[in-house]
Amino acid sequence: MNRHDPNFSPKIIDVARAAGVSTATVSRAITNPAMVTEATRAAVMAAIAETGYIVNHAARNLRRQQTGGIVVLVPNLSNPFFSQILSGVAAVMSEAGFNVLVADTQQPKGADLQIAQYLHNNRADGLIVLDGAIPESLFADYRRTRSRPPVVFACEWVEGFGEPSVTIDNAEGAVLAVNHLIELGHHKIGHVLGPLDNVLTIKRREGTIAALEGAGFPVDPDWFFEGDFSLASGVVAARAWLATSDRPTGVFCSSDAMACGFMAELHSHGVRVPEDVSVVGFDDIEIAQHFIPKLTTIHQPRTAIGEAAARMLLARLSGNSDDVDSVRLTVELVRRDSTGAPPIR
Amino acid sequence: MNRHDPNFSPKIIDVARAAGVSTATVSRAITNPAMVTEATRAAVMAAIAETGYIVNHAARNLRRQQTGGIVVLVPNLSNPFFSQILSGVAAVMSEAGFNVLVADTQQPKGADLQIAQYLHNNRADGLIVLDGAIPESLFADYRRTRSRPPVVFACEWVEGFGEPSVTIDNAEGAVLAVNHLIELGHHKIGHVLGPLDNVLTIKRREGTIAALEGAGFPVDPDWFFEGDFSLASGVVAARAWLATSDRPTGVFCSSDAMACGFMAELHSHGVRVPEDVSVVGFDDIEIAQHFIPKLTTIHQPRTAIGEAAARMLLARLSGNSDDVDSVRLTVELVRRDSTGAPPIR
DNA sequence: ATCGTGCCTGTAATCGATTACATACGCGTT
DNA sequence: AACGCGTATGTAATCGATTACAGGCACGAT
Numbered sequence: 001m002n003r004h005d006p007n008f009s010p011k012i013i014d015v016a017r018a019a020g021v022s023t024a025t026v027s028r029a030i031t032n033p034a035m036v037t038e039a040t041r042a043a044v045m046a047a048i049a050e051t052g053y054i055v056n057h058a059a060r061n062l063r064r065q066q067t068g069g070i071v072v073l074v075p076n077l078s079n080p081f082f083s084q085i086l087s088g089v090a091a092v093m094s095e096a097g098f099n100v101l102v103a104d105t106q107q108p109k110g111a112d113l114q115i116a117q118y119l120h121n122n123r124a125d126g127l128i129v130l131d132g133a134i135p136e137s138l139f140a141d142y143r144r145t146r147s148r149p150p151v152v153f154a155c156e157w158v159e160g161f162g163e164p165s166v167t168i169d170n171a172e173g174a175v176l177a178v179n180h181l182i183e184l185g186h187h188k189i190g191h192v193l194g195p196l197d198n199v200l201t202i203k204r205r206e207g208t209i210a211a212l213e214g215a216g217f218p219v220d221p222d223w224f225f226e227g228d229f230s231l232a233s234g235v236v237a238a239r240a241w242l243a244t245s246d247r248p249t250g251v252f253c254s255s256d257a258m259a260c261g262f263m264a265e266l267h268s269h270g271v272r273v274p275e276d277v278s279v280v281g282f283d284d285i286e287i288a289q290h291f292i293p294k295l296t297t298i299h300q301p302r303t304a305i306g307e308a309a310a311r312m313l314l315a316r317l318s319g320n321s322d323d324v325d326s327v328r329l330t331v332e333l334v335r336r337d338s339t340g341a342p343p344i345r
Numbered sequence: 346m347n348r349h350d351p352n353f354s355p356k357i358i359d360v361a362r363a364a365g366v367s368t369a370t371v372s373r374a375i376t377n378p379a380m381v382t383e384a385t386r387a388a389v390m391a392a393i394a395e396t397g398y399i400v401n402h403a404a405r406n407l408r409r410q411q412t413g414g415i416v417v418l419v420p421n422l423s424n425p426f427f428s429q430i431l432s433g434v435a436a437v438m439s440e441a442g443f444n445v446l447v448a449d450t451q452q453p454k455g456a457d458l459q460i461a462q463y464l465h466n467n468r469a470d471g472l473i474v475l476d477g478a479i480p481e482s483l484f485a486d487y488r489r490t491r492s493r494p495p496v497v498f499a500c501e502w503v504e505g506f507g508e509p510s511v512t513i514d515n516a517e518g519a520v521l522a523v524n525h526l527i528e529l530g531h532h533k534i535g536h537v538l539g540p541l542d543n544v545l546t547i548k549r550r551e552g553t554i555a556a557l558e559g560a561g562f563p564v565d566p567d568w569f570f571e572g573d574f575s576l577a578s579g580v581v582a583a584r585a586w587l588a589t590s591d592r593p594t595g596v597f598c599s600s601d602a603m604a605c606g607f608m609a610e611l612h613s614h615g616v617r618v619p620e621d622v623s624v625v626g627f628d629d630i631e632i633a634q635h636f637i638p639k640l641t642t643i644h645q646p647r648t649a650i651g652e653a654a655a656r657m658l659l660a661r662l663s664g665n666s667d668d669v670d671s672v673r674l675t676v677e678l679v680r681r682d683s684t685g686a687p688p689i690r
Numbered sequence: 691a692t693c694g695t696g697c698c699t700g701t702a703a704t705c706g707a708t709t710a711c712a713t714a715c716g717c718g719t720t
Numbered sequence: 721a722a723c724g725c726g727t728a729t730g731t732a733a734t735c736g737a738t739t740a741c742a743g744g745c746a747c748g749a750t
Contacts, residue, residue: 022700027738056467058407059736062705083428090449101444104435122401231635264635290576290609292637367730404706407735
């Protein structure tokens with residue numbers, strides 16, 4: 001195996017020889033150009049081009065005591081909501097030269113063990129966590145060491161965990177949604193929730209109740225339907241709504257997916273949106289503006305969330321800033337066709 | 346920094362000492378249990394548990410001349426279609442102990458360079474490529490070396506590339522869709538295509554034309570609308586359809602997203618589906634069964650595609666099988682509410 | 691002329707696990 | 721008793737880049 005062998009992959013020593021310098025100089029020319037002369041740098045760069053050298057990351061990482069990658073902990077990769085955040089993360093991170101690893105936290109097979117590994121040690125230099133439901137127990141070791149990789153939460157977070165996060169104002173979003181219904185004249189307002197122990201569910205419910213009470217409207221437990229953010233659970237909620245004797249005329253769903261499932265099921269029972277009932281979603285996923293009717297919803301900037309989280313992690317990795325603070329991005333109401341005045345009864 | 350320092354992370358030598366053996370034996374006990382005595386193995390395992398040892402992957406990878414990871418080249422991460430395939434890949438790969446790296450092939454910033462790196466060298470042990478539109482030039486180096494990482498295509502592929510793939514029978518899917526419309530009595534059948542240079546577009550168009558010609562029906566170029574698989578392009582196609590004087594009564598869209606955009610736009614112009622026009626999609630994404638009307642479409646097993654691709658790559662990585670053959674998974678027609686008899690004119 | 695200072699470069703140790711090679715031991719054969 | 725063979729283990733080289741440390745050189749100050 002020499003330089004004419006098609007399998008030959010040049011090492012730093014080959015570049016050094018070609019440039020007539022030492023390996024140390026080559027290394028410096030690559031990672032810290034200011035340390036070498038203009039002339040040497042040029043010679044090294046030429047030698048690199050000539051030999052077709054590419055650094056061996058395993059060797060670099062071993063020596064530098066890092067991994068060159070960050071991992072994103074995603075609950076349910078196949079959910080488009082998360083994949084768009086992942087997209088933002090990947091854009092920023094791969095530009096910064098980091099590998100982006102993904103791990104699905106809801107994978108049945110030993111996901112916990114895998115997550116523990118990522119949290120604990122040397123598979124990744126940092127993590128971005130999109131899942132607020134990581135079991136406490138997994139963090140036990142984490143808190144104990146000081147050499148733990150930095151964590152940034154995005155979207156969801158773990159209350160009281162003490163690591164920075166990039167989130168939106170979920171309560172505010174709910175307030176916007178409910179106030180919109182109130183302004184349209186609705187008096188009886190319902191809410192389709194996500195999983196009860198989910199942080200987003202909790203905040204959005206708080207906002208919903210606050211807006212309702214602020215306007216002096218009833219908060220009827222019969223009008224709160226539990227879901228899990230999925231399309232299918234929106235369908236289930238619609239059936240519950242149909243089975244309610246005194247139905248709310250406006251319904252705020254805690255995700256667009258649930259709103260779509262909700263509307264789809266109502267439609268197949270002959271209930272019209274917005275004539276019979278108004279529906280507001282949350283997220284503004286792509287389909288929202290193309291659904292029939294076009295869905296009024298709370299827009300969250302998903303790609304921006306991912307990018308912000310990535311930049312925050314980058315800041316923490318570069319070390320000079322342990323003072324990174326949590327960021328809260330703004331949400332806004334997007335009025336479309338799924339909301340209107342309540343039916344005149 | 347000793348074993349009582351909270352930053353101390355045990356090395357293989359610490360385990361070796363704790364177990365009273367050499368590092369070589371520890372290594373063997375971990376990776377090749379059959380090579381050591383029952384008793385030694387137990388002692389090593391106990392020592393590992395006691396010390397809390399976790400292997401340093403950078404060191405292992407350096408020595409083994411591998412990276413421990415595979416990369417998935419995804420065109421547009423935020424597309425739910427791809428993220429679900431990614432999900433299947435991740436499930437299989439992380440269970441097999443591989444890191445799963447993702448890279449978006451459509452990222453503006455030097456994506457090409459990044460892809461070239463992945464193809465060329467030591468960032469990944471293998472790749473799964475979901476994008477059939479990777480520029481030929483990037484493969485130039487790849488073909489030249491024999492030490493290249495194995496590649497498996499999934500969904501899309503590069504014609505004549507000579508690496509195995511996991512695909513569906515796209516032409517067959519199109520035939521199923523068109524025949525369904527024909528059976529319902531449609532005579533004038535249109536087709537909304539993806540990007541013209543896309544392999545899926547090409548195969549699906551071939552199937553469409555074959556089915557049409559097989560039934561002795563006209564293939565009218567005015568009834569073929571170019572799109573790009575996105576919702577937005579479905580909207581554009583609908584406008585084109587509306588502007589056509591002699592409109593097809595049945596339209597087969599090459600993706601569900603386009604079908605939804607198509608139907609949404611028709612709806613806002615007062616055209617009813619399926620009364621005025623029947624629409625068939627392709628993919629069977631989650632929203633298809635909840636859209637209004639529920640979308641008749643061609644189902645593809647996305648998670649299964651990802652899993653199959655991952656297993657195929659695993660087989661190639663384990664080396665013993667350079668004889669892995671391409672796999673073609675079956676598609677099927679799912680009849681829902683967006684298709685019906687053509688209008689009586 | 692001598693010394694100090696700063697800049698650039700080279701030598702060699704280092705990161706931590708794997709594995710080629712060497713050794714030691716036990717046991718059955720001749 | 722000597723030998724061969726197989727199994728289990730240890731010793732030390734190795735993967736390839738980074739970087740601590742040690743020169744060496746030029747230039748200005750004394």
